[in-house]
Amino acid sequence: MPQKVRKAxxxxxxxxxxxxxxxxxxxxxxxPVVDKPLIQYAVEEALAxxxxxxxxxxxxxxxxxxxxxxxxxxxxxxxxxxxxxAELRAIDIPVLEPGRITYTRQQxxxxxxxxxxxxxxxxxxxxxxxLLADDLVMADEPCLKQMVxxxxxxxxxxxxxxxxxxxxxxxxxxxxxxxxxGRLAEVRGMVEKxxxxxxxxxxxxxxxxxxxxxxxxxxxEKKVGSGGEIQITDSMARMIGSAPFHGLRFQGRxxxxxxxxxxxxxxxxxxLARSDLKDQIQGVVNxxxxxxxx
Ligand code: UTP
Numbered sequence: 001m002p003q004k005v006r007k008a009x010x011x012x013x014x015x016x017x018x019x020x021x022x023x024x025x026x027x028x029x030x031x032p033v034v035d036k037p038l039i040q041y042a043v044e045e046a047l048a049x050x051x052x053x054x055x056x057x058x059x060x061x062x063x064x065x066x067x068x069x070x071x072x073x074x075x076x077x078x079x080x081x082x083x084x085x086a087e088l089r090a091i092d093i094p095v096l097e098p099g100r101i102t103y104t105r106q107q108x109x110x111x112x113x114x115x116x117x118x119x120x121x122x123x124x125x126x127x128x129x130x131l132l133a134d135d136l137v138m139a140d141e142p143c144l145k146q147m148v149x150x151x152x153x154x155x156x157x158x159x160x161x162x163x164x165x166x167x168x169x170x171x172x173x174x175x176x177x178x179x180x181x182g183r184l185a186e187v188r189g190m191v192e193k194x195x196x197x198x199x200x201x202x203x204x205x206x207x208x209x210x211x212x213x214x215x216x217x218x219x220x221e222k223k224v225g226s227g228g229e230i231q232i233t234d235s236m237a238r239m240i241g242s243a244p245f246h247g248l249r250f251q252g253r254x255x256x257x258x259x260x261x262x263x264x265x266x267x268x269x270x271x272l273a274r275s276d277l278k279d280q281i282q283g284v285v286n287x288x289x290x291x292x293x294x
Contacts, residue, residue, distance in 0.1 A: 002155035005148055005210055006053055007122075008046040008129040011115035012039065013059035013106035018259060027062045028258065029133040033266045034274065038257055039065055040093055042133040047094055049144035051129060054101045055122045057115045066103060071095055110222075111229025117219035125213045127151065130232075132207025132258075136266050138273070139252025143208050146250045150184065151210045156244025157236065160208035161185065162254055169196050172204035173233040175247050187245040192226040192233040203247055205233070206254050212243055 016028030029039040043054060056065060072091060079088045106118045116130060129144055137143040143160055150158045164172060176189030177200070185203060194200070209232070218235035225231035239245065255269065256262035271281040 002152065003126055004050070005127050005129055005151060006051065007055060007126065008051040008053070008131055008144075009055045009057060009116055009119045009123065010039065010042060010046075010131055010133060011057045011106075011112055011119075012062055012065060012133065013057050013109050013115045013118075014112075015059075015109055016258075019263075025061065027065055029062075030064050030068065031257070031263065033136060033255075033257065033263070034270045034277070035090070037068065038133040038136060039068070041136055042131045043069070043094055045137070045142045045144050046129065046131055048142040049129070049148050051144070052100060054096060055119045056101075056103045057106050057118045058103055059106050059109055069093070069095060069101060111225075111227075111231055113219050113225075113230035113232040113235055114222065116232055117216065117222070117230070120216045120220070123213060123216075127210060127212050130207075130209040130211065134256070134258035135207035136255045136257050137206075137208070137250070137252045138255070138269060139250065141251065143250045143252055143254075144210075146252075147208060147210050147248055150246060150248050154244040154246055156246065157212055157239060158210040158246050158248055159187075159205045159236070160250050160254075161203045161205055161247035162249070163202050164204045166196050166199070166202055169194050169199035169202060169204070173231075173236075174199050174201060175203040175205065176200035177203060177247070183249055185247040185249070187240055187247055189240060190233055190237045192231045203249075205247070208250075209236075211236070212239070214239055214242065 012027060012029045016023035019028050030037045075091060102122055104118055104122060106115045147158045147160055161175060170193050173190055173192050174194050175185060175187050178186045178188035189200060215235055218238045222230055223234060225234045255266035257266050271277045
């Protein structure tokens, strides 16, 4: 049995420029889908996958995330006094015991690879997960849990993947596949944001990774890649061959909530999945679908 995946890194140091002006004074990861912030969905997914320690890589203006994952004594007291039981349950979010949740700061947002490298001392020499909260996954079995099962089968690196339209390969990290068994694709290469004519496949990596600690050897070289940023894809590509590396076509649906359209779609999909909101939201959607928008 390979070493257990106990730790998860949440890089939340990005600027979130696609959501300005909202992100001028609040972290993108605190944007709510229906009524829950993106980061809460991601943390709950990690805990459901057996993660025991959480590491946030934060940046300027991200203090709200720290406050969110703490007790809120005043609010709890006021809600209790007013008999607001449902609201009390709503703020009952996962608060890990002290020492199992840590924060480190990425002083300059130099890219996702750099953000993950900032967590190297906290991760140490063991396999770990990375979750990008702006990729929200709706699934019966949490996406990271599905990935942990693959890691336990293979003992190697695992990334979650989805097929994207050929013309969209230049937005994502794309796999070069050695063999494809449907659910699992064995990886022989990967490239960040290739032009469609150069893309080795249409399998794109989403914001869920299980990686072996050797990734830090490559990230520490701080090589700048696509977009002038330190990309995690470039370091992952260099690990191929030294340990198994697979892409998992997970069961479930991914919403790219770093983008306005994906964020809007996630709100509709998650609201429609809620028994208390479904009928009203369906009515609103139907109403807009029926009207001609100028
Ligand atoms: P994005 O590529 O979505 O960048 O980062 P961003 O800055 O958050 O958003 P835009 O593109 O300006 O709108 C993907 C993930 O990596 C984190 C982000 O917080 C997000 O979770 N990230 C990115 C960092 O933690 N540090 C970085 O330097 C870059």
